[in-house]
Amino acid sequence: xxxxxxxxxxxxxxxxxxxxxxxxxxxxxxxxxxxxxxxxxxxxxxxxxxxxxxxxxxxxxxxxxxxxxxxxxxxxxxxxxxxxxxxxxxxxxxxxxxxxxxxxxxxxxxxxxxxxxxxxxxxxxxxxxxxxxxxxxxxxxxxxxxxxxxxxxxxxxxxxxxxxxxxxxxxxxxxxxxxxxxxxxxxxxxxxxxxxxxxxxxxxxxxxxxxxxxxxxxxxxxxxxxxxxxxxxxxxxxxxxxxxxxxxxxxxxxxxxxxxxxxxxxxxxxxxxxxxxxxxxxxxxxxxxxxxxxxxxxxxxxxxxxxxxxxxxxxxxxxxxxxxxxxxxxxxxxxxxxxxxxxxxxxxxxxxxxxxxxxxxxxxxxxxxxxxxxxxxxxxxxxxxxxxxxx
Numbered sequence: 373x374x375x376x377x378x379x380x381x382x383x384x385x386x387x388x389x390x391x392x393x394x395x396x397x398x399x400x401x402x403x404x405x406x407x408x409x410x411x412x413x414x415x416x417x418x419x420x421x422x423x424x425x426x427x428x429x430x431x432x433x434x435x436x437x438x439x440x441x442x443x444x445x446x447x448x449x450x451x452x453x454x455x456x457x458x459x460x461x462x463x464x465x466x467x468x469x470x471x472x473x474x475x476x477x478x479x480x481x482x483x484x485x486x487x488x489x490x491x492x493x494x495x496x497x498x499x500x501x502x503x504x505x506x507x508x509x510x511x512x513x514x515x516x517x518x519x520x521x522x523x524x525x526x527x528x529x530x531x532x533x534x535x536x537x538x539x540x541x542x543x544x545x546x547x548x549x550x551x552x553x554x555x556x557x558x559x560x561x562x563x564x565x566x567x568x569x570x571x572x573x574x575x576x577x578x579x580x581x582x583x584x585x586x587x588x589x590x591x592x593x594x595x596x597x598x599x600x601x602x603x604x605x606x607x608x609x610x611x612x613x614x615x616x617x618x619x620x621x622x623x624x625x626x627x628x629x630x631x632x633x634x635x636x637x638x639x640x641x642x643x644x645x646x647x648x649x650x651x652x653x654x655x656x657x658x659x660x661x662x663x664x665x666x667x668x669x670x671x672x673x674x675x676x677x678x679x680x681x682x683x684x685x686x687x688x689x690x691x692x693x694x695x696x697x698x699x700x701x702x703x704x705x706x707x708x709x710x711x712x713x714x715x716x717x718x719x720x721x722x723x724x725x726x727x728x729x730x731x732x733x734x735x736x737x738x739x740x741x742x743x744x745x746x747x748x749x750x751x752x753x754x755x756x757x758x759x760x761x762x763x
Contacts, residue, residue, distance in 0.1 A: 373745065374406045374458055378450075378474030379465035380434075380441060382411040382426070386613075386639060387440075387583065388666040389490045392528075392550040393465055399551075399738025408457055410450055410470055412441040427453055429470070443469035451477050459483060461745055465490065467518045475521075484523040484752035486744065487543075489515075489532055492663050512539045519543050523748040526741070528664035529685040544751070546744055549664055551737025554729050557646045557673035565647045576607040576713045579652035579676070581645070581667050582659065584615035589681070591617075591624055592658035596702050598630050603710040607633065612648050614639040649674035654712050655696075657681065658705070665689075669732045672696070677719060679708045692724035 377397065381389040397407045412431035417423070429446030454462075454477045462478040462485040464471040471487070478485035515536070519525055522543040527533045533545050566573060578600070582588045590611065597609045611621070611634065618636065625634040640648065649655070655671035657680040662668075668689060671678050678696030680686050690696040699705040712719065730736065 373460045373742075374408070375400060375745070376408050376410060376454055376457070376459045376462045376474065376477065377465060378410045378462060378470040378477070380412050380431075380443065380468050380470050381466065382409060382414075383642075384414060384416040385440070386642060388550075388664070389465060391642065391666055392488070392490065395551060395553065395734050395737065396741060398553075399734050400742070403738060403742060405742070406457075408453075408459070410446075410453075410474065412443050412470065414441060429473075431469070434468075443473065446470075447473050447476055450474075451480050454481060461486065461749065463488070463745075467515060471518060475518075482756075484748045485521075486524045486526065486748045487519065487522050488526040488528070489519075489536060490528065490663060492532070492535065492661060515539045516541055523752050524744060526744060530688070531683065531685050532663050544747075548737065548740045548744060549669075549732065550666055551732055551734040552666065552669050552673050553734045554673045554732070557649060557670050558675065559646065560650075565651045569647075569651065571608070571610075571651060574606055576604050576654070577652040578607055578609045578709065578713070579612065579648060579655045579671070580609065580657065581612040581648060581655070581671075582657065584611070584613050584618040584621060586617050587659065587661040588615075588617075589658040589660065590621055592702070592705075593656055594621060594624050594628060594634065596706050597634065598628050599706045600709050600713075601630055601633055603706070604713045607713060609634045610637065610648070610652065611635065612637045612640055612645070645670070646674060649676055652676055653716070654679065654709060656705075656709060662686075668696075672725065672728060672732065675725075677712045677716075679705065679712065689728075692721070692728075694719050694721040694724050695728060 377393060379393055381387055382393060383390050400407045407425060409426045411428055413428045429443040431441040431443045434440040434442050450473050459481060461483055462474045464474040464485060464487045475485050516539045519541040524544045525536060526548045527536060527545050528549050530547060533547060536545055571577060580590055580593055584590060601607055622636060625631045649671055655676045655678045660681050660683060668678055668680060672695055678690060680698055682698035682700045686698045690698055697708050699708055
């Protein structure tokens with residue numbers, strides 16, 4: 373198949389969406405398909421380096437979310453390119469500029485358009501006019517409008533399906549969690565990464581890895597870290613990532629009185645993120661805004677235990693203590709973290725992890741998406757035949 377992926381978010385941007393699309397592209401190409409990325413320009417993209425099968429369209433930073441971008445033109449150019457590429461299917465990964473362009477391209481070429489719904493926008497309304505301009509009702513109407521006439525929608529989790537059904541989306545929806553390259557996160561090299569990055573062997577490293585944004589609720593992790601430190605005196609909270617909340621989080625770390633045991637790394641290149649998972653003793657997150665949570669499955673792939681906030685998705689993911697646990701209260705968070713750090717050998721059952729690694733692998737992800745494409749093509753052909761018959 374010739375597949376056109378339309379997205380406002382792609383490398384060198386750092387996000388779960390960019391990672392998901394990169395993984396999907398690799399898996400589709402591995403299966404012999406041709407994949408073409410239609411995305412935005414980015415000031416961080418190296419213009420001197422040839423980007424194979426990537427087409428960038430003039431864009432500007434998104435309002436109040438300046439590390440994300442919106443294309444300001446490109447419909448005619450995208451249609452011309454897509455026609456020359458003889459696309460079989462369009463896969464949109466955004467509900468904004470490139471998403472609408474992708475839908476228009478599919479319509480002009482008379483091919484099906486499918487979509488992946490990545491973001492729970494109701495958790496992000498504060499980025500626009502501090503939450504005073506948009507309401508959940510506006511999200512509902514916008515998402516229902518975008519999903520109209522789609523041949524199918526991929527939802528990374530049951531939580532997303534519940535939201536889309538609540539919005540009144542009529543397109544077929546299927547849960548396909550984004551997979552990870554298990555071998556990449558499990559790789560072992562003859563390098564002492566702790567020593568390289570300046571961490572002593574006796575430290576118990578608690579890893580928080582995400583965009584430093586308010587909806588990630590990292591402030592709750594910092595708030596409770598002194599209690600963990602009291603129970604595990606040699607622990608260190610390592611906060612990997614960057615974002616709009618960093619300054620306030622660093623200030624909060626100072627105010628806890630244990631700032632010497634909290635370290636911020638800033639943004640880390642995605643290609644070396646695995647090193648930080650492998651250095652750590654425990655992965656934690658208090659976020660309740662995840663539609664899936666790629667970092668959770670990356671941590672599992674790297675062999676880390678995971679302690680994250682309870683949700684239908686995380687409760688299903690962490691179905692055995694050898695993988696990790698979910699918490700609902702701050703007291704539970706501290707208890708579970710302390711238990712894993714002080715008694716790591718008590719939770720070493722390899723079987724549940726092997727089963728989970730198979731489920732979350734990039735290979736499985738790619739195969740499920742291809743099956744979804746095939747079903748969408750059949751549905752589109754059936755609808756076209758029915759339409760022609762009724763005419």
